[in-house]
Amino acid sequence: MSLSRLQQPRYLQQCPSPLSPSIPLPCSFSFRVSPYSQRQRRLRFGGHTSSVAVCCSLSQQQQSQILSSVTNGSTVSDRKEIRLGLPSKGRMAADTLDLLKDCQLSVKHVNPRQYVAEIPQLTNVEVWFQRPKDIVRKLLSGDLDLGIVGYDTFSEFGLGNEDLIIVHDALGYGECRLSIAIPKYGIFENINSLRELAQMPQWTTEKPLRVATGFSHLGPKFMKDNGFTHVTFSTADGALEAAPAMGIADAILDLVSSGTTLKENNLKEIEGGVVLESQAVLVATRKSLIQREDVRDITKEILERFEAHLRAVGQFTVTANMRGSSTEEVAARVLSQPSLSGLQGPTVSPVFCKRDGEVVPDFYAIVICVPKKALYESVQQLREIGGSGVLISPLTYIFEEVTPRWQDLLLKLEL
Template sequence: MTKLKIAIQKSGRLNQDSLKLLKDCGISIDNGKDQLKASARNFPVEVLYLRNGDIPQYLRDGVVDVAILGENTLVEKGEDLKIVERLGFSKCRVSLAVPKEAAFTDLKDLDGKRIATSYPNTVKKFFDENGISADLHIINGSVEIAPNIGLADAICDIVSSGSTLFKNGLKEVVKMSESEAVLTVAPNLSAEKQEILNTIQFRIQSVLRGQNSKYILLNAPNEKIDDIIELLPGMRSPTVLPLAQEGWSSIHTVVIGKSKFWDLIDELKVRGAEGILVVPIEKMVL
């Protein structure tokens, strides 16, 4: 039986979030402690736990078929590989940082300086595009210590909250790019494996839509219904049901996107909505 081989990070937050996504897609992985390979009980999938930086080459070699990994790793080692789905978790940025006490005006201040990084290709490309020449020191591991031990004048690393930089006496000065977890695919996937991948993508998209949406139920006087519906960007159109209390109705709809969610709630209240219930959506299948 044909199985799709999926590579995920061996350990860390990306590992946990990747396994959770597969679980949310109904794929149960039988993996024990320190296991490097595990099969799904209920789906033609095999998971390989690999070092993030090694995954792009394994994809090229056909050792694995698809992978969940950080976009920053693809920029560094796999720009030739195709992203088929952005997954929205493990978000971070690739940034330059210098010691807190260092004077910094703009990128030109790093010209001729020593930069410690685990992302030499990313830094070189960014510096070349901006006309900066620097001495790169490649470090596999915690680069934040490099300025403190006199190895470098600045670092380039992934930044999430910035707490690690703060603890090491560094300040973020230039955001080079943003990154998130992505689903990427090997160059030559067989038709059988592509079919399995299509099913997984469909499930992933349903999970991601659910995560980015809310189900809203509210009560409103009938004379306010048109004003309220005007605000609600439902999947097709809101559902309106009469209440037992004469002159009142219940309105049900799905709100997609979170960026202006509370602004919407405030405006619904202004237009007469009462008893607003907001319910999370596990999955949204279109």
């Protein structure tokens, strides 16, 4: 049973509806919210879930305080299973499953119509397929413990809440940037920077700069931080590039990957107009990590698998035979070459053969780790110092003694 209006906190009773045609934001900002894009948060009250509309006119700090004060009432330890949220559709979803598979964490999804699955290698872990923004919201509400989303989604819907912690900030896919784009023609033809855009005399209280975006939190904050005082935002999902040509916006704020779509629609990015760079990140809740040891153990395992695999991407093991008088002499020869140092240095071991009835070390085998971009150069340097029989194989994992990101996480948790 959800709380009645009288039982709800006073700030929720007083919060105006986000369905108002224009809600004033600080510093003369306004944000028009369509009935089809009402922003709501799924919040938990004492274990019960309720839909609460969050007032768009509240500051970031106020919104974070509200979300924090409400979600702090839930008890993570009441739930026994560990929940991992993954994107349900699109390229991000496919790339996430590929990463997990490469780390020997294949998701077992028997029925593609179901939203829940499992990873057999991880004990007591439920995988929940959700929209990226819902993953962040359910991390905030305590319904998920871990999630993989784009950094842009984390920043937009996380609202700076301190209960969300980025465990791994560079999973290596989903790369894009959130950027301002304006037309190449008309009054914008000679505008090439954010500063020039802000100083255009056309923008007044009566006629502000109109920006179409799906980022209703990051957009206003970025423009305010960069000196824009006369600007309005309208929400839109998809095909934002058409908004300036249709006359319903002067600029757009959207995710850009290659920039091809912008060019095809006569739009351009401008200097200083990038709000943030984004890629896939692994996120956890501080509360789950602190309260539950099993969540910490699973997080550590996932993190170590990710780190080991990602560090090995683009790395090759190079093995070669080389004549020499001793391991030290061969090692010195290898280390004299700039591309042959490996991770910590070369591994040198004797290669034994039988000569005149005796077993003697005729050759020494050296093993080094070489990045792909330096592979041919490294082979050439090996040949120059007497290497032969060079063998090359790709690396799958490189495990550290201690994962640096895990140490950093423990420091954040003060554990």
